[in-house]
Amino acid sequence: MDHPIDLLVIGGGTAGIVGSKTAAQLGARTVLVEAHRTGGDCLWTGCVPSKTILSAAARAAQARETDGSEPDFAQVRQRVSDTIATIEPEDSPEALERAGVSVLHGHARFTGPGEAEIDGRPVRFRRALIATGSAPAVPSIPGLDAAQTATSDTVWDLTSLPARMVVLGGGPIACELGQAFARLGSQVTILARSGLLPKEDRDAAALVQASLERDGVQVIDEDEASVIRQAPVRQGDASQNPPVSLITTSAGRELKAEVILIATGRTPRTASLGLEHLGVDLDERGQVLVDDSMRTSNRSVWAAGDVTTHPKFTHLAGVHASTAASNAVLGLRRSISQTVPRITYTSPEVAAVGLTEATGPGMTTSTVSLEDTDRAVTEESREGFVRLVIDRRGRILGGTIVGPRAGESLGELSLAVAQKMTTRQLAGVTHAYPTYNDALWNAAIVHARQALGSPVVKTLTRGLAAVARYRDNHATREQTRAPERAGSEDQTEARTEDQARSDAPDRAQGDRAQRSA
Numbered sequence: 337m338d339h340p341i342d343l344l345v346i347g348g349g350t351a352g353i354v355g356s357k358t359a360a361q362l363g364a365r366t367v368l369v370e371a372h373r374t375g376g377d378c379l380w381t382g383c384v385p386s387k388t389i390l391s392a393a394a395r396a397a398q399a400r401e402t403d404g405s406e407p408d409f410a411q412v413r414q415r416v417s418d419t420i421a422t423i424e425p426e427d428s429p430e431a432l433e434r435a436g437v438s439v440l441h442g443h444a445r446f447t448g449p450g451e452a453e454i455d456g457r458p459v460r461f462r463r464a465l466i467a468t469g470s471a472p473a474v475p476s477i478p479g480l481d482a483a484q485t486a487t488s489d490t491v492w493d494l495t496s497l498p499a500r501m502v503v504l505g506g507g508p509i510a511c512e513l514g515q516a517f518a519r520l521g522s523q524v525t526i527l528a529r530s531g532l533l534p535k536e537d538r539d540a541a542a543l544v545q546a547s548l549e550r551d552g553v554q555v556i557d558e559d560e561a562s563v564i565r566q567a568p569v570r571q572g573d574a575s576q577n578p579p580v581s582l583i584t585t586s587a588g589r590e591l592k593a594e595v596i597l598i599a600t601g602r603t604p605r606t607a608s609l610g611l612e613h614l615g616v617d618l619d620e621r622g623q624v625l626v627d628d629s630m631r632t633s634n635r636s637v638w639a640a641g642d643v644t645t646h647p648k649f650t651h652l653a654g655v656h657a658s659t660a661a662s663n664a665v666l667g668l669r670r671s672i673s674q675t676v677p678r679i680t681y682t683s684p685e686v687a688a689v690g691l692t693e694a695t696g697p698g699m700t701t702s703t704v705s706l707e708d709t710d711r712a713v714t715e716e717s718r719e720g721f722v723r724l725v726i727d728r729r730g731r732i733l734g735g736t737i738v739g740p741r742a743g744e745s746l747g748e749l750s751l752a753v754a755q756k757m758t759t760r761q762l763a764g765v766t767h768a769y770p771t772y773n774d775a776l777w778n779a780a781i782v783h784a785r786q787a788l789g790s791p792v793v794k795t796l797t798r799g800l801a802a803v804a805r806y807r808d809n810h811a812t813r814e815q816t817r818a819p820e821r822a823g824s825e826d827q828t829e830a831r832t833e834d835q836a837r838s839d840a841p842d843r844a845q846g847d848r849a850q851r852s853a
């Protein structure tokens with residue numbers, strides 16, 4: 337390569353794909369380097385297979401309830417690989433080439449300012465985008481190395497359903513995969529050091545825990561594996577008797593598992609990137625530090641996706657990479673949005689954006705339960721709620737939605753948060769009936785009505801009503817005088833009394849409305 341590349345993108349996951357396509361679209365000479373396979377975690381080992389296995393597991397649970405049948409694990413695995421195969425062409429090297437991106441296969445590392453090598457071959461670049469993602473973090477627990485373990489990278493390679501699975505961790509991976517394997521028929525124990533979904537609303541996490549327990553999952557809170565041993569191997573065919581791990585916890589519990597699923601967070605892939613040659617600053621966990629325009633401490637290098645300190649979601653990887661790439665190519669300093677929606681796809685789903693609790697002065701929450709939401713009543717799925725966090729001016733700062741298809745309602749809430757909408761504005765938008773979204777709408781209405789009951793607003797409304805009454809009375813008097821300019825005063829007074837009487841029901845209605853608010 338004689339000329340330096342305009343934008344060198346390292347990593348072909350969501351961040352690398354979106355970043356390189358954006359740059360190519362803007363006319364930049366863009367090269368994407370991928371060491372393994374384009375599509376990254378989301379396609380091969382993350383979002384796509386996990387949402388597929390959850391769907392297969394939900395069906396399996398339903399079938400078990402209906403006719404007592406047990407799922408065929410081979411068919412579930414087939415469904416997972418079919419789904420990946422259907423989506424894969426969108427993320428393929430061919431699709432990238434069609435979009436104007438040159439794709440190189442190999443491991444890239446930086447060797448100096450504006451210089452890198454790909455499997456030893458040198459390349460020069462003007463600007464670079466680091467999009468190398470993250471890998472499962474493996475805790476150091478004595479005996480873990482010798483145990484039959486899986487991570488989100490390898491769990492998809494299991495050829496048979498483990499009879500017992502112990503899951504280490506309590507985040508989204510532990511909850512989603514724990515529920516999926518339990519519904520498929522494994523006896524699952526989740527060992528969650530800091531409880532389930534510690535970053536989410538506590539009531540939401542409690543509903544997920546209750547649902548997991550109904551699926552037969554044992555959830556052990558505030559405890560962790562301290563040592564792991566292998567049970568003595570029994571005589572006979574190894575496939576009939578797979579090795580069993582004995583897990584001793586800090587609290588002295590003894591657990592047995594054919595497979596230990598490690599879901600204890602992520603490690604950024606920065607170790608062998610040669611970032612020291614570029615002066616790119618990392619945090620203490622090795623994640624790349626970026627500013628609001630996704631630029632690193634090196635002015636020619638940007639980063640996006642799981643490799644950065646930002647939350648680890650596909651949509652964020654894509655949006656941040658798009659901002660990073662256009663800033664890099666066009667020399668802009670556009671900032672990323674601070675609105676971060678997220679969904680945990682358990683049953684019930686937990687969807688959240690922005691603030692999930694009232695943490696500042698004057699903030700309040702408005703909560704509506706699915707118990708009172710007619711669509712949930714008709715579908716007999718009344719477990720869940722919507723909780724909005726609202727500032728003193730009525731602006732929606734964030735919230736949590738829990739229940740069936742909660743994720744599908746999150747778009748509206750994200751829009752409200754991103755656009756700094758008030759509950760009054762959201763309440764003013766007519767929603768079709770009956771939908772799960774009614775809960776979100778009602779949470780906004782409840783708050784907006786409460787605001788109408790404040791002393792200032794009450795005084796204002798009374799003032800407006802008095803002016804309207806005065807105008808009506810005045811107009812009536814004028815009408816009365818016109819045909820009978822010389823008419824008797826008695827008649828006018830009689831009409832005014834009539835008018836006063838006809839006002840009464842309106843006032844009563846107003847009172848009723850105020851009482852119901």
Ligand SMILES: Cc1cc2nc3c(=O)[nH]c(=O)nc-3n(C[C@H](O)[C@H](O)[C@H](O)COP(=O)(O)OP(=O)(O)OC[C@H]3O[C@@H](n4cnc5c(N)ncnc54)[C@H](O)[C@@H]3O)c2cc1C
Pocket residue numbers: 346347348349350351352369370371372373374375376377378379381382383384386387442443444445467468469470488509605608609640641642643648649650651652653681
């Ligand atoms: C089980 C699971 C379920 C998930 N579910 C969801 C979900 O439902 N919704 C959601 O939003 N997010 C989900 N996520 C998170 C999501 O998968 C990640 O946030 C997303 O894939 C990150 O994309 P990325 O491009 O930053 O990294 P990656 O997808 O990891 O891509 C990085 C790529 O860089 C390559 N690479 C690394 N180093 C080099 C190098 N030196 N040279 C060349 N190539 C290199 C790697 O091979 C890899 O292909 C899930 C994750 C997991 C594990």
Ligand SMILES: NC(=O)c1ccc[n+]([C@@H]2O[C@H](COP(=O)([O-])OP(=O)(O)OC[C@H]3O[C@@H](n4cnc5c(N)ncnc54)[C@H](O)[C@@H]3O)[C@@H](O)[C@H]2O)c1
Pocket residue numbers: 475504505506507508509510512527528529530531534559560561599600601602647648649678679680681
């Ligand atoms: N639906 C989704 O969007 C989705 C689904 C899965 C994963 N993801 C992303 O993938 C990332 C990784 O997920 P994750 O669940 O592995 O990580 P996480 O960091 O969210 O959760 C890991 C949990 O494991 C606990 N833990 C750590 N060490 C432990 C130990 N030794 N024993 C017991 N518990 C321990 C931590 O306290 C933490 O709560 C997440 O940040 C998430 O953004 C997203």
